[in-house]
Every structure is written in structure tokens, then in C-alpha cells.
Amino acid sequence: MLLPWEYGVRNLMRRPLRTTLTLSALATVVILVFVVVGFIRGLERSLAISGDEDVVLVYSVNSEENIENSSIAARTAALLSASLQGTWKRFGVTHLSPELYLGTRVRTGDDGGGLGLVRGVTRVAPLVRRDVRIVEGRWPQSGEVMVGKLASAKLGATDEALAIGQTVHFEGESWRVSGRFSAGGGAYESEIWCNLADFQTATQRQDLSLVALLLAPGAAASEVSLFCKQRTDLELRAISETAYYATLQQHYKPVRVLAWFVVVLVSAAGVFAGLNMMYGAVAGRIRELATLQAIGYRRRAILISLIQEGMLLAAAASLLAGAIALTTLNGVAVRFTMGAFTLRIDSVAILVGCGVGILLGVLGAMPPALKALRQSVAISLKAV
Amino acid sequence: MRMLQFMCLAAVGVLAGCSDQDVAQTTTSDATTDPATSYVVDSEPAGAIPVGEAREAVEDEQAVTLVGTIGGSAEPFVDGLAAFTIVDPKVPYCAEEEGCPTPWDYCCTQDQVKDNIATVKIVDDSGNPVASGARELLGVKELSTVVVDGKAERDEQGNLTVAATQVYVRPSE
Known part of the structure; x- marks a missing residue:
């Protein structure tokens, strides 16, 4: 038998200060992810749409x-x-x-x-x-x-x-x-x-x-390339505009790879911060969890309820971060060597940001909950 | 809902990408294993002259047989057309042990390339360049030595282009 849905929701309300602090920490991590992903998406979009294939x-x-x-x-x-x-x-x-x-x-x-x-x-x-x-x-x-x-x-x-x-x-x-x-x-x-x-x-x-x-409709860039090859005295080269910006994309690949690495690092830092907070939150509830076991709830049901709490908090933090990112970060101009582009909080950025947020909730809740449930009910009931 | 649509599109894109790649690989594989086309000849045409000599002696519209090494720039081939540049075999390029990633651009001997380079375009019966990449059509690559037979096109600047109808690819040493 699972714990009622309201149990987890009310638990969050019972400790408003702790819940607010956890929510703020999670939202900050997700906003950081939005900033980095928005940077990558903005740079990619700027280069991708700069070329005209004709x-x-x-x-x-x-x-x-x-x-x-x-x-x-x-x-x-x-x-x-x-x-x-x-x-x-x-x-x-x-x-x-x-x-x-x-x-x-x-x-x-x-x-x-x-x-x-x-x-x-x-x-x-x-x-x-x-x-x-x-x-x-x-x-x-x-x-x-x-x-x-x-x-x-x-x-x-x-x-x-x-x-x-x-x-x-x-x-x-x-x-x-x-x-x-x-x-x-x-x-x-x-x-x-x-x-x-x-x-x-x-x-x-x-x-x-x-x-x-x-190029006129039906014409090919190869005619221009051939002209450049034939006129070796002019030392020219021809490249389609889309290919030119594709080479720039390659040029900035290390920047993109580094940015995605930052996403991973920020997410990992968030997971550890979340783990720390959830350890603290669950440690103070060992007697409560043991009581739930004593009145007949199975460990799996209690674990699911704790994950539910973590996910609820993380989802709320992701929504909050998403709202902040869309209203304040989206479209902010960034100066870069090749010019300038705007941060882009698009569907991919939302997917990655919210995904990281919800992952924080699940991964943050599981280890402390498993640790608390591993102890015997008798010892846990006597915990201070 | 939009997220779901995005994920579905991404999945379709991945599947489509995989199948496209298969087709491309198959095509390339077929072309490279069977480069013998009507433009490639099995025996070397006689009387081939090197590019540098041809630039001095050959006149416009003159029939010419030219020998040269494919190169002269980082990208000697024209994408989408059977055309490329060749350099006189006497012009040295970076040896393999020097570690140059693109020895065919003659980066160390560019001053010699200027007077020893020609453009080769493979033309069909009507004289138009063949709309197919030379790599696939002829089975050649950068630094392949080729002997081409065709008609010279000269301009006032001294540039030499050969509208070739036959190509012999010398086996690599």
C-alpha cells in the first residue's frame, strides 16, 4: 500500500523554511543550466541561420x-x-x-x-x-x-x-x-x-x-568553384555561405563541448548539493519513517513517498527557474568574437534544464531515503 | 505536447540519418570499387608533357597530353564537378615524415606552384564539365599522378585549363 499523495505534499508544507531554502537552491542550479544551454543554443542558432544555401x-x-x-x-x-x-x-x-x-x-x-x-x-x-x-x-x-x-x-x-x-x-x-x-x-x-x-x-x-x-534557380555553386580553379592568377576560392558558417560551427566546437561540460559540472554540483540537503531533511525524520513502517507501510512505499517529495520540490524549482529564464534571460545579447548573439531559451534548453531539475529531485532523494530505511524499526524509533 | 512532438521528430531524424548514411556509404563504396568509366583509360597516353612545360608551350585550342599531380591547394577538387587542379611533378611537396596533414597544398613551395599549375575538367561529348565528383568518377585522390588527354584552354593571364576526355591514373609508387 502506497502512502497518500497528500502526505508528501503536506510534509513539504510542514517545514516551510527548509522547503523554501531547498527550492531556492534547486532553482539556482536549474537557472545556471538554463544560462549555459541558452548560450550554446544561441551560438548554434546564430551560426546555423546565418547562411543562405543559394x-x-x-x-x-x-x-x-x-x-x-x-x-x-x-x-x-x-x-x-x-x-x-x-x-x-x-x-x-x-x-x-x-x-x-x-x-x-x-x-x-x-x-x-x-x-x-x-x-x-x-x-x-x-x-x-x-x-x-x-x-x-x-x-x-x-x-x-x-x-x-x-x-x-x-x-x-x-x-x-x-x-x-x-x-x-x-x-x-x-x-x-x-x-x-x-x-x-x-x-x-x-x-x-x-x-x-x-x-x-x-x-x-x-x-x-x-x-x-x-545563384539563379537550378544553378550550382560548382560553376563558381570551377571559375576560381581556372583563374589561378586571381587566387580565389568559392564556398557556399551555409558551408562557410558550418566551418565556423566546427571552429567553435571546442567552445560548445566546453559549455556542455559546464552543464554536466553544474548539474553534478547541484546533485551533490541536493543530496546534502536531502540527507539533512531525511536525518531529522528517521523516527517518523520508522513509525510509518511500524504501522504497516512497506519500505518501498515510504521510499516512493520521499522521492515524490523530492520530485515535487524539484519540479516546482524547475518551473520557477524556467519562468525566470524565459522572462529575464531569453534574448539577452551576448558579445562574442564573431559578433554578438542572443541567449536562446528554446524547447531544447527547457527540456535539458527541467530534465536536470527533476533528476536532481530523484537522485537527491534516493540515497538518504535508502540509508534511513535500511536501519531496523526498533533502533530508528529510538533515534533522537 | 510540444516536447513529445520534438522527441518524436528527433527519433525520426536519427532513424532517417542512419538510413541516409547507409545509402551514402553504399554509393561511395560502389563508385570507388568500380572507377572504370568511359573517361578512364588503361594505358598511359604517349607524349605527355609536364604542366610547367605546357604552360610555356601550349596554345589555346591545341590538343595536349599533360602529366601532373593532383594538388595545388588544400581543396584541389571541385565539389559536384569532375574538375581538379594538377601541379607539375617536378614541384616537391612535404614528405610524409614531415607530418604535414595536407601535403597536396604545396604549402612550402607555393612560389613554384604559381607557374606549374593547371586545371583539368573532364568534359562530355558536348564539351560540358561532367557533373560528378572526380574522386568517385575517376577513383583518384589528392597527390594521385594523372595523365590527361584533351584540349587546352588558355587565357590572357596565362592560366591553363585542359578540357579532358581521357584520364590515365598512374599507379602509386
Whole structure:
């Protein structure tokens, strides 16, 4: 015969201070798990959705995997436009975007700022980068910039410092903010976009970092790759944008592995803290447990009741932590080497966080309960 | 409920992933065990010249037989097309005992590669590149020595491309 469900619930209410402390400790552990899993999920999502499978990037073969280090001849864009058949064209406009992209010190009006990612582009860029949407203001004219939604997070500045009409300074020039854009959570959201010719003048460079082109329906990236192989004098390489971000995913694999390791460590610490608390809680109830055995309840029934208490507490702590994570952590911008991304408390994060929480309840309750029940009823009844 | 849907999808994904992998492995296995296609010949074409010499002597549209080693960059093959770059066999690459993970990129002799590299594209009867990876089609890999027979394509910059119709793969030493 099992103990009534209400018995476990009432037991939790009987010691409100201990229950509250245990609940707080469990909720803290689960929030920590949410933070780490939210970090991993945010980073993965940012890289996963940054690529468009129809976009091919052409950049220097000598720059390894880093486009910021790439330098290609300015005529590359015209050469690609003239040589490739598979580039998407509409209304006489070839969807091919020459870009100069680099990380540089950006200073905001309030003397804040930091290392920012600046991309010099032409008006064709949004035709190729199809996720980009101007959410406020307008496209930058000469001497102006358009800032991504997460650019302020990347710079460590306030949103107000990058508001429309404000001025930012980089490469010895002052630039007025003319608009803000989003990119569906992609990597561009942490960038600052300006006019390509202006940026080339400011940086005293005539070259490009890359050319991004949009493939026409049915066209294959291999045509672009073949062109790059044939023009060995240009020292170019072509890679689909999705493949490029997949290589970045690989690049950040150690970070992800480390983060998952932190999840395991935090969970283990939580289990030990839970065990400690439950040992204390059960130790004070040895006589109560022996009494239950004396009036006829089997050890298994008492064990199940104790696990039920632990699980109830852990589930409540998980719900509390989940509510806090969803309202305060979800969407918080995090600065990272490649730009910025937002913490993402999604279904996977909820599953892992709540799973760890409930596991804490079960694993925390079982060992002390088994220890208490192992003693004989006669000795336990005399326990102080 | 959404969690349940997620778990079901994950399970289906795992199963689908496993079956896809099986298919891919089977295909690769079949292709590598049977590389003899209409483009691969059993005997070496006569009169093959090395890439460096060809870059100096061969003109556009000229029939040419070229010998070279597949390499020149970290990724000498073009994904999805039967095309790759070859380097003159006289250009040395890192020896195996040097521990270089990608000796075919000629990282230590890049200055010599510039004038001793050519692109090979295997073309069909209509002159279009064959839409199949060269590894599977020809059974070659990085640092394989090949003799290709085809027509030269030159440009004003001195780049050499061979639109090849026949390939002989020299047995590795």
C-alpha cells in the first residue's frame, strides 16, 4: 500500500523554511543550466541561420577560413559578373555584392564603443543577403551607416548610442547612423554597414574582402568553384555561405563541448548539493519513517513517498527557474568574437534544464531515503 | 505536447540519418570499387608533357597530353564537378615524415606552384564539365599522378585549363 499523495505534499508544507531554502537552491542550479544551454543554443542558432544555401562567397584562397583577412582585386566582381552564367539576374541587376569587411575600433558618441565589425556594401547587398530588413530609418547615404540590431551589444554600447541620428567614429571618419536593420538572428545583426566606396576611401584600400553572389534557380555553386580553379592568377576560392558558417560551427566546437561540460559540472554540483540537503531533511525524520513502517507501510512505499517529495520540490524549482529564464534571460545579447548573439531559451534548453531539475529531485532523494530505511524499526524509533 | 512532438521528430531524424548514411556509404563504396568509366583509360597516353612545360608551350585550342599531380591547394577538387587542379611533378611537396596533414597544398613551395599549375575538367561529348565528383568518377585522390588527354584552354593571364576526355591514373609508387 502506497502512502497518500497528500502526505508528501503536506510534509513539504510542514517545514516551510527548509522547503523554501531547498527550492531556492534547486532553482539556482536549474537557472545556471538554463544560462549555459541558452548560450550554446544561441551560438548554434546564430551560426546555423546565418547562411543562405543559394549564396556563394568568393574570397581569397590565402585567407584560410577567415574572411576578415581576405583581400581580392576590386575587378573580381566585374569578372565574376561577366564570366558566370548561374548568377541570379532580375530587371537587369546582377545579384552580386562586392564587400569590404573588417573588424575595427568603433567609438560611439558617448565615448563608449569597442571592436566592431564593419561591412562596406553597395545597394545590391540586400538583394543577396535576403534576410536583411531595414526595421528603422533608411539605407545609408554617403557618410552614413546602418547598424544591426545587435551592433550595440557587440560594441558594448547602449542602444541609445547607436540610435538614428547619432554619430559613430571609425577609421578616422565620423559616420551618422541612418537606420537599423535585422537579419533574422543571423551573424550580420552585430555588424555596421556603410557605403563601399566611402569605406574604401576611409581605409585607403581599393581591394575587396569578398564577393557574395546569389545563384539563379537550378544553378550550382560548382560553376563558381570551377571559375576560381581556372583563374589561378586571381587566387580565389568559392564556398557556399551555409558551408562557410558550418566551418565556423566546427571552429567553435571546442567552445560548445566546453559549455556542455559546464552543464554536466553544474548539474553534478547541484546533485551533490541536493543530496546534502536531502540527507539533512531525511536525518531529522528517521523516527517518523520508522513509525510509518511500524504501522504497516512497506519500505518501498515510504521510499516512493520521499522521492515524490523530492520530485515535487524539484519540479516546482524547475518551473520557477524556467519562468525566470524565459522572462529575464531569453534574448539577452551576448558579445562574442564573431559578433554578438542572443541567449536562446528554446524547447531544447527547457527540456535539458527541467530534465536536470527533476533528476536532481530523484537522485537527491534516493540515497538518504535508502540509508534511513535500511536501519531496523526498533533502533530508528529510538533515534533522537 | 510540444516536447513529445520534438522527441518524436528527433527519433525520426536519427532513424532517417542512419538510413541516409547507409545509402551514402553504399554509393561511395560502389563508385570507388568500380572507377572504370568511359573517361578512364588503361594505358598511359604517349607524349605527355609536364604542366610547367605546357604552360610555356601550349596554345589555346591545341590538343595536349599533360602529366601532373593532383594538388595545388588544400581543396584541389571541385565539389559536384569532375574538375581538379594538377601541379607539375617536378614541384616537391612535404614528405610524409614531415607530418604535414595536407601535403597536396604545396604549402612550402607555393612560389613554384604559381607557374606549374593547371586545371583539368573532364568534359562530355558536348564539351560540358561532367557533373560528378572526380574522386568517385575517376577513383583518384589528392597527390594521385594523372595523365590527361584533351584540349587546352588558355587565357590572357596565362592560366591553363585542359578540357579532358581521357584520364590515365598512374599507379602509386
